[in-house]
Amino acid sequence: MIRIGNASGFYGDRAAAWREMLEDGPLDVLTGDYLAELTMLILARDRLKDPSLGYARTFLRQMEECLGLAADRGVRIVTNAGGLNPAGLAAALQSLAARLGLSTTIGYVEGDALDQQSPGALAANAYLGAFGIASCLTAGADVVVTGRVTDASLVVGPAIAHFGWSRDDLDALAGATVAGHVLECGAQATGGNFSFFTELPDGGRRPGFPIAEVNADGSSVITKHPGTGGAVTVETVTAQLLYEIAAPAYPGPDVVTHLDTVRLAQEGQDRVRVTGTRGTPPPPTLKVGVAGIDGHRNAMTFVLTGLDLDAKAALVRAQLEGAVGKEGLTFTQLGTDDGALLQVAIHDPDPKRAGRAFSAAAVELALASYPGCTLTTPPADATPSPLFTTASIPQPAHWAIHPDGTRAEIPPPTHTSPLIRDFVDGHAVGHAHQLPDQLRGRVARVGARSGDKGLDANVGVWVRSDEDYAALVSWLSAERLALLLPEVADYLVERYEMPNLWALNFVIRGVLGRRDWLDPQGKALGERLRARIREAP
CATH class of the missing domain: 3.30.70.2750 (Alpha-Beta Plaits)
Incomplete structure (x- = not known):
């Protein structure tokens, strides 16, 4: 297996996490995600002031003390901190390595920038896949810098390079995508922003950062370094799996990952095994984010x-x-x-x-x-x-620039399949105005996590048993969600069932286009829903 850690979930995450992850236990690869949608706008404004910028400068500062440590530990680094200028960050890292007396080899990925095709936008970037990252690693890069790639690609790329997967290894790619999705938001997989934070061993005061032990078939174990805070449980992993998704058929540039096939099992303290993930060919188009x-x-x-x-x-x-x-x-x-x-x-x-x-x-x-x-x-x-708006384009080629300067073309996938969005409306059945007896008195068992998908919001809801799930499915329809959250009543609400996770996922289309909200990214919707479920008759 390959042991891949995460040290950043966004631009501004815990600055000490890179050193902590390198010092606290063994790793093969350490990743860092910096590119939330708002971050692209911040970096675009930086670039307007100074064309040599456009990347996450905090990452460069973090590498001042960590680049040598990573070399000593034999840990390779993969990050999307390149933002709008991956070549610029790669050059700055090379200068830093030289100043530190290190022989670090650096590769980078480019081809996501579509600014010239989007008049009036400060930045327009396609969400690239993982094969460019894999190409740089296979060519010997110690550090790989990217611009906009899908968040999960930071984990999938090292797995491709390690196991030699091809584009036809769809189940393996899907399994690694699940591992990447769990890791991408850092401490959210180890107890951060967790509905049941009061049940965590340390009350959620300082959760550690997650690790995925990825196997050759794409299955994985999610864990963390011993002695770090928080916890890794089936529920902390479930919460992160439900974060910022839409349909269970989760599209990516390399594979469509079917999240409703994922199975989770606690196999020891702070160890959750992830198996069963199925993948199908990716769509012929890529998502483009326009800031x-x-x-x-x-x-x-x-x-x-x-x-x-x-x-x-x-x-x-x-x-x-x-x-x-x-x-x-x-x-x-x-x-x-x-x-x-x-x-x-x-x-x-x-x-x-x-x-x-x-x-x-x-x-x-x-x-x-x-x-x-x-x-x-x-x-x-x-x-x-x-x-921030989104569009789509036919999957293009992009490029991996190897440490020796070789520019390797990464062609688009040849086998694709149109994505079909099929949602369950889920109208209430039975006693429409009553909380089911199975849930009555046990609403504390309902967990939730919510977030943004462009102008849409998602609310993932899970429970703790088959019995509770049966009650939840029959009671919490899309219609009832709109009654419990009247602020979303004027928007299309889609409901998706995920029985393997005892979970439902709701997508509220277009709701984040409102300007009168104190919750512009939908992060608090899940907790508001939990409170209103508790108050339901």
């Missing part, structure tokens, strides 16, 4: 206390609309133990109106509004409002 700017935004927060909270909020609304106009303003009132917070947000094409014109108007109310008026935010300039 741009959709106007400008700003927000101010008022503290409401005492009596007449709604009247106080109405006064602020009238005063601000009178000062800057109604267009683009949204008001969100949140209750607290002794009052409420009123967040006022603005979205406008004009950075001046959304900037100081708005925030100064809010501050000017300090002595001229409701009794007890106070704000938690100072006046500030507007910030660009990110816009």
